[in-house]
Amino acid sequence: xxxxxxILIVALVIVAIVINAIQQHKEQVExxxxxxxxxxxxxxxxxxDALMAAAQMPVxxxxxxxxxxxxxxxxxTMYELNPKALDIKQRVKDAQDRVEATKPEQLAPPSDHFLxxxxxxxxxxxxxxxxxxxxxxxxxxxKGKVDTHVFIEEDKRLERLQLKVNxxxxxxxxxxxxxxxxxxxxxxxxxxxxxALSAQPNPDEYVINKRRELEEQLQSIKxxxxxxxxxxxxxxxxxxxxxxxxxxxxKKKW
Numbered sequence: 051x052x053x054x055x056x057i058l059i060v061a062l063v064i065v066a067i068v069i070n071a072i073q074q075h076k077e078q079v080e081x082x083x084x085x086x087x088x089x090x091x092x093x094x095x096x097x098x099d100a101l102m103a104a105a106q107m108p109v110x111x112x113x114x115x116x117x118x119x120x121x122x123x124x125x126x127t128m129y130e131l132n133p134k135a136l137d138i139k140q141r142v143k144d145a146q147d148r149v150e151a152t153k154p155e156q157l158a159p160p161s162d163h164f165l166x167x168x169x170x171x172x173x174x175x176x177x178x179x180x181x182x183x184x185x186x187x188x189x190x191x192x193k194g195k196v197d198t199h200v201f202i203e204e205d206k207r208l209e210r211l212q213l214k215v216n217x218x219x220x221x222x223x224x225x226x227x228x229x230x231x232x233x234x235x236x237x238x239x240x241x242x243x244x245x246a247l248s249a250q251p252n253p254d255e256y257v258i259n260k261r262r263e264l265e266e267q268l269q270s271i272k273x274x275x276x277x278x279x280x281x282x283x284x285x286x287x288x289x290x291x292x293x294x295x296x297x298x299x300x301k302k303k304w
Contacts, residue, residue, distance in 0.1 A: 083131050090131075093124040100186055103179030107211065110158035113183065113204050116190055118149045123195075161211055162256075166218050173219055180212045213250070217243045217260060224267070233271050240268040 097120045104114060122145035129138045167173050184205060191201040224239035247253070247261040 087128055087131050090124040090128045094121055094128075096182070097121045097124070097186065100179070100182050103175075104183060106176070107179070107183075108159040108161045108164050109183070109211075110154075110204065110207065111152055111156040112154040112158075112200060113187065113208075115149065115152040115154045116187065116196055116200075116204070118145065118152055119195070120186065120190060121145050122149050158207065161214060164211075164214070166215065166222065173215065177212065177215055180208055180215065184208050184212075210254070210256075213246060214256065217246055217264075220246075221264065228271070233275050237268060237271050237275070240264050240271065244268065 097117050101114070101117050101121075104117065122142065125138060125142045125145050129135065129142050132138060167176060187196065187201060187204055187208070190196045191198070196204075220239045220243035224236040224243070227233070227236035227239060244261060244264050247257050247264070250257050253261075
């Protein structure tokens with residue numbers, strides 16, 4: 051009788067341990083599921099933000115397709131983790147429709163006529179958007195979801211756009227400094243823009259022409275500063291000469 055009681059107690063303890071282990075495993079699986087859902091939702095959100103930013107830029111439909119596929123893949127994973135979510139199921143369908151509607155062979159709009167935003171805050175947002183697009187593109191390439199030649203071509207296009215925004219912004223600030231008669235600041239802006247253009251290993255027509263244009267404007271500023279410095283020196287010399295003349299002039303008799 052005593053042995054039977056001991057066996058029952060041991061059996062109950064084992065059952066309790068097994069039940070507890072199963073419960074902990076379920077909780078761990080659920081926690082991992084929720085974490086993965088949150089991760090995929092974050093991917094969807096940041097990619098949709100990138101798509102909104104891309105709508106304001108001259109980017110290719112190939113890049114847009116990459117972003118739409120990224121959204122679709124994340125939503126599909128979310129639906130697999132939560133198959134009862136009908137709203138996610140609909141979003142998966144909508145994302146698939148956008149993927150199928152995107153035509154990657156469509157040529158990217160030319161960036162020659164791309165205009166900078168009016169204020170610095172919008173320019174900062176634009177530059178951040180370009181950097182985000184390059185980051186997402188690099189991420190998809192590292193996962194093997196983008197062909198290497200497509201990645202190189204699209205990243206190069208974004209790099210050129212980022213360069214143009216930086217250079218045009220510096221040029222805009224330089225012209226503003228000239229209008230405010232701050233020639234020293236204008237010179238620094240032009241020098242930074244020229245340095246950025248000179249660092250390009252394979253300069254295209256924009257880089258060559260823009261560098262020539264900025265170098266001419268920089269030379270004009272240097273000439274103006276040189277003339278202004280010469281005028282200041284002449285003025286100081288005249289003032290010193292007047293002081294010496296007054297010092298050594300014969301004393302007046304009263």
